Amino acid sequence: MIKRTLFFGNPAYLSTKNQQLVVNFPEEDIDEKTIPIEDLGYVVLEHPQITVSNGLLMKLIQNKTAVITCDKQHLPCSLLQPLVGHTEQSERMRYQLNASIPLKKNLWQQTVMAKIDNQANHFLSREKNALRLKRYAKAVKSGDLGNQEALAAAFYFQNLFDLEGFSRNQKGIPPNNLLNYGYAILRAVTARALVSSGLLPSVGIFHHNKYNAFCLADDIMEPYRPFVDAIVYDIVESGCYIEELNTNIKSDLLMIPAMDVVIDGKQSPLMNAMSRTTASLYECFEGSRRKILYPDFQSSLQTFIT
Structure with a gap:
């Protein structure tokens, strides 16, 4: 299965509910969006005013979703990965x-x-x-x-x-x-x-x-x-x-x-x-x-x- 890549370049609040990633844009008149976490392979966070709940981070890691953050030059600078990636x-x-x-x-x-x-x-x-x-x-x-x-x-x-x-x-x-x-x-x-x-x-x-x-x-x-x-x-x-x-x-x-x-x-x-x-x-x-x-x-x- 091909996993999706999500990119966030604007201020956003990311949380989770019912195994879904929930996206809210506080500075824009856009309806709340949801995406199944199981479909995600990579989440790229670029804007400094993005807030991510700990509950979402936990579920993303459990799904082996790579969470990538970017620096001031908009280049990926860090990767969040699980402590345990394989049973053996x-x-x-x-x-x-x-x-x-x-x-x-x-x-x-x-x-x-x-x-x-x-x-x-x-x-x-x-x-x-x-x-x-x-x-x-x-x-x-x-x-x-x-x-x-x-x-x-x-x-x-x-x-x-x-x-x-x-x-x-x-x-x-x-x-x-x-x-x-x-x-x-x-x-x-x-x-x-x-x-x-x-x-x-x-x-x-x-x-x-x-x-x-x-x-x-x-x-x-x-x-x-x-x-x-x-x-x-x-x-x-x-x-x-x-x-x-x-x-x-x-x-x-x-x-x-x-x-x-x-x-x-x-x-x-x-x-x-x-x-x-x-x-x-x-x-x-x-x-x-x-x-x-x-x-x-x-x-x-x-x-x-x-």
Whole structure:
């Protein structure tokens, strides 16, 4: 089942009644609205004057709904997640924590290869030359000691957008702002799936910054990044004003969890594919599987540009 994403950009009072999310807009003449909590996958809270009842937060977490809050720049800055995401959580975390260094290096090799392959296929879908990216993908060794990921990323972003002076930098010129927003949504999707699979988002296979609470999420989301890039590319090509994140652009980017991807030869919403990826990751930790299941970028992906 595809879960809904709700975005609140105006002052609102959010509460719950009869397993429904109840929305009231105190500053607007709008009737009270209700949405079944069981249908919700993500709730994005942007406006500082949003009030959320504790009873609603409890029900959202019990439903494994990711609650995302935004900062003054309107970018997602925090994620509320359950303390217990799986009935076998302690056992699954033990497998994760006891994973050997060779296993982690192999998993990171698979991840980087999948990411660069998807970047190359995104290039092909835009009729761009992907030969160098394909070479980078084939050159990835255990643990990516040659840092092919960084080489591929530099080439990829230098040639993705036909915009003078663009380079990938979080504080750089647009459409970096769009990429930042899209990746933040993707990170929340990844963290939600990891918790549901009984894994610790903070203990990575490659990322290990002690100040980063989502190291594993940052690892596993890598092959999914080109899907965000594809949406941003379409927004840029459509001629939209990209200097700021307006409502229409946010609406497009908030469709990331529901966008179609191809995984294991079948089409699936990205949020469902991510759950399959994190489940396969656990099986790798546990020893019953040797390969992480990642999606394959397809040129026929449906876009969500409005």
